[in-house]
Amino acid sequence: MDEPPEDVAVALVDARKTYQLGEPVHALDGVTIDVPRGSYTAVMGPSGSGKSTLMNLVGCLDTPTDGRVFVDGEDVGAMSDRERTRLRGEEVGFVFQTFNLMPRLTAVENVALPLVFQGVSREERHERAADILGRVGLGDRLEHAPNELSGGQRQRVAIARALVNDPAILLADEPTGNLDSETGANILDLFDELKAEGNTLVMVTHERDVAERADRIVHLLDGTVERVESVADQVGRQHEAQAGEEHDDAQTGEDGGEGA
Amino acid sequence: MKFGTTVTMAWRAIRAHKLRSTLTTLGVVIGVAAVLTFVILGASLQAGVIGDVSPDDRENVYGWAAPPDTNGGPGAGAQPVFTPRDLAAVENESAVEAAYGFQPVPTQTLSARNETVPRGSGVYATGPAYVDAEDVAEGRQFRPGEREAVLNPAAAALFEPNLTVGDEIEIQVPVVGSVNATVVGITADSESRSPFEGFNPSPRVYLPTDPYVTDVTQADRTRFSLVVFEATSQGEVETARDQALAYLNSSESDASGFGEEDLEFRLRTSLELLDQFQELFDVLQNFVVGVAGISLLVGSIGIANIMLVSVTERTREIGIMKAVGAQRRDILQLFIVEAMILGVVGAILGLALGLAAGFGAAELVGLEEFVIPWQWGAIAVVVGIAVGVLAGLYPAYNASKTDPIDALRYE
Numbered sequence: 001m002d003e004p005p006e007d008v009a010v011a012l013v014d015a016r017k018t019y020q021l022g023e024p025v026h027a028l029d030g031v032t033i034d035v036p037r038g039s040y041t042a043v044m045g046p047s048g049s050g051k052s053t054l055m056n057l058v059g060c061l062d063t064p065t066d067g068r069v070f071v072d073g074e075d076v077g078a079m080s081d082r083e084r085t086r087l088r089g090e091e092v093g094f095v096f097q098t099f100n101l102m103p104r105l106t107a108v109e110n111v112a113l114p115l116v117f118q119g120v121s122r123e124e125r126h127e128r129a130a131d132i133l134g135r136v137g138l139g140d141r142l143e144h145a146p147n148e149l150s151g152g153q154r155q156r157v158a159i160a161r162a163l164v165n166d167p168a169i170l171l172a173d174e175p176t177g178n179l180d181s182e183t184g185a186n187i188l189d190l191f192d193e194l195k196a197e198g199n200t201l202v203m204v205t206h207e208r209d210v211a212e213r214a215d216r217i218v219h220l221l222d223g224t225v226e227r228v229e230s231v232a233d234q235v236g237r238q239h240e241a242q243a244g245e246e247h248d249d250a251q252t253g254e255d256g257g258e259g260a
Numbered sequence: 261m262k263f264g265t266t267v268t269m270a271w272r273a274i275r276a277h278k279l280r281s282t283l284t285t286l287g288v289v290i291g292v293a294a295v296l297t298f299v300i301l302g303a304s305l306q307a308g309v310i311g312d313v314s315p316d317d318r319e320n321v322y323g324w325a326a327p328p329d330t331n332g333g334p335g336a337g338a339q340p341v342f343t344p345r346d347l348a349a350v351e352n353e354s355a356v357e358a359a360y361g362f363q364p365v366p367t368q369t370l371s372a373r374n375e376t377v378p379r380g381s382g383v384y385a386t387g388p389a390y391v392d393a394e395d396v397a398e399g400r401q402f403r404p405g406e407r408e409a410v411l412n413p414a415a416a417a418l419f420e421p422n423l424t425v426g427d428e429i430e431i432q433v434p435v436v437g438s439v440n441a442t443v444v445g446i447t448a449d450s451e452s453r454s455p456f457e458g459f460n461p462s463p464r465v466y467l468p469t470d471p472y473v474t475d476v477t478q479a480d481r482t483r484f485s486l487v488v489f490e491a492t493s494q495g496e497v498e499t500a501r502d503q504a505l506a507y508l509n510s511s512e513s514d515a516s517g518f519g520e521e522d523l524e525f526r527l528r529t530s531l532e533l534l535d536q537f538q539e540l541f542d543v544l545q546n547f548v549v550g551v552a553g554i555s556l557l558v559g560s561i562g563i564a565n566i567m568l569v570s571v572t573e574r575t576r577e578i579g580i581m582k583a584v585g586a587q588r589r590d591i592l593q594l595f596i597v598e599a600m601i602l603g604v605v606g607a608i609l610g611l612a613l614g615l616a617a618g619f620g621a622a623e624l625v626g627l628e629e630f631v632i633p634w635q636w637g638a639i640a641v642v643v644g645i646a647v648g649v650l651a652g653l654y655p656a657y658n659a660s661k662t663d664p665i666d667a668l669r670y671e
Contacts, residue, residue, distance in 0.1 A: 056665055059583070061583065061664050061665050062665060081588070082587060082588075085582065085585060085586070085587050085588075086585065086587075088583065088584075088585055089584060089585015089586075090585065094583050094584070096668065100576070100579075100580045100583070100668060101580075102577055102580060102581075103577075104272055104273070104276050113580075113581065113584050114584040114585050116261055116262075116265050116269075117261050117581070117584065117585040117586045117587065117590055118585065119261060119262055122265070161584065165585075
């Protein structure tokens with residue numbers, strides 16, 4: 001299997017994840033997806049459909065039992081824990097349902113945290129973090145602790161943190177799940193802006209109206225891609241066609257990835 | 261991750277739980293302080309005793325006769341058995357430079373220039389060589405047969421203004437009445453001049469045995485219980501002791517034939533006496549350091565425990581850090597540094613507390629010398645820090661191998 005083309009941020013090629021819980025449980029059972037750079041993908045599916053496992057693989061938190069996962073052109077499964085951690089720090093930005101901010105760090109410090117582990121100097125960290133916080137509309141909340149911020153503001157801090165390394169992919173897990181609808185809508189507007197700026201977004205959600213903000217929706221069921229739905233809007237037909245192919249590959253479950 | 265950043269983050273984590281961190285460090289503080297306090301006290305005490313054994317004291321042999329089962333320090337159980345004839349005979353031995361008695365003179369008061377101060381002890385009748393010529397800062401040694409005295413500065417300072425060479429002093433001796441002496445010398449310091457005097461600097465007056473002992477006892481009945489033999493040189497001190505012992509045990513000596521009681525002659529060189537003290541101090545010090553060591557052990561368990569709690573409590577934070585690119589090494593470093601800071605802070609506070617407590621204790625006991633054994637201070641601090649690091653290792657290792665997936669889900 002060849003490496004995915006340059007314009008693909010994340011590619012799963014017949015990725016499988018099996019947990020041994022007495023009997024083997026196939027959390028992912030042969031999933032093949034391409035996430036092109038600059039695209040906006042939503043992942044939907046009922047509980048146990050493999051959403052979290054998919055996110056863990058794409059987020060370099062986990063390795064596939066079988067098949068391959070490419071993030072920014074690098075084969076995650078072939079990496080050591082150390083290399084994976086590096087790739088995660090540099091190329092993946094996480095946004096969580098529960099925000100997952102460090103409670104004792106200020107907003108700007110939270111945003112700067114990924115840079116800390118890359119040995120970026122204090123001044124540069126602060127500068128870059130403050131800059132991004134300004135972009136998400138929190139330029140006046142730099143020194144606030146998470147508990148001094150509203151839910152929407154916290155999620156903005158988390159998004160700023162995810163963006164600070166200029167990652168290949170922004171991975172959002174139910175980003176509006178803990179927010180009221182208005183605040184959630186604001187966050188989704190922010191995602192639209194980020195997409196317009198050329199960021200690659202993958203979002204897990206179980207809310208249909210949230211998922212429809214994306215270019216396409218990948219429906220997972222029992223560890224496989226049930227179907228890929230294209231959201232008809234300005235993004236164009238190209239991805240739709242591509243997604244359709246992938247959909248077919250995933251369905252057959254054989255020799256996946258040829259279509260990519 | 262830069263080390264400076266690690267320290268900053270660790271320090272903030274510690275500060276976030278002030279009370280907990282304080283209580284945790286307390287174990288190390290107490291351990292280090294305990295070691296230091298007792299070591300300072302011991303060293304100061306030791307310096308008070310051993311510092312008095314000047315190099316010229318090393319040619320001295322201190323002797324007394326006591327029942328064989330007597331235990332105790334120099335002079336314990338001493339019986340008055342040594343006659344002036346014995347001393348003269350010992351002095352004739354080849355390795356012996358001088359042999360003289362040492363007799364505390366019972367006193368009530370000391371008077372000079374119409375001024376009288378009560379003085380119950382500190383007046384000794386002894387040989388001229390007892391106060392070495394080079395130790396006399398002012399004037400000279402006393403001469404045998406003369407009514408002369410050498411004072412130490414503390415004794416001279418009992419009077420206002422200080423007594424000086426040429427002053428007349430009057431010593432009130434119970435039963436006998438008053439005896440006079442002319443001050444002929446003042447010593448350089450007020451330190452104890454031999455183990456027979458005790459250990460602390462205090463006012464002392466030295467007189468020749470002749471005539472002052474003969475004033476107290478009848479000349480022909482004079483018997484000393486404490487004697488000092490000076491060897492011709494430091495190298496000869498063992499020989500001098502052997503020669504003196506051989507003579508004293510022989511039937512020729514008056515001492516051997518004295519009384520019905522079976523007495524044992526105890527002749528100790530000052531180095532032997534020193535060794536005895538040293539042993540005593542060592543035992544004491546080992547004991548105390550052992551106790552303090554237990555305290556440090558308890559302290560380290562405290563740190564380990566709190567670090568384990570801290571790791572569990574911050575599982576989610578560890579997950580976040582790993583998700584945003586923290587390597588295992590970063591997490592390991594963070595928690596070790598945190599434990600180390602607890603150890604370092606504990607050790608430094610312990611050092612300060614130990615110094616203060618050691619100084620206070622030395623003051624309280626009345627030691628004039630205050631000695632800080634810095635090597636022990638260093639050991640205590642290093643151990644305190646090591647305790648922090650060791651106690652932090654396992655929790656930090658636990659933290660570093662936290663799975664970010666589980667950690668992020670952890671509530």
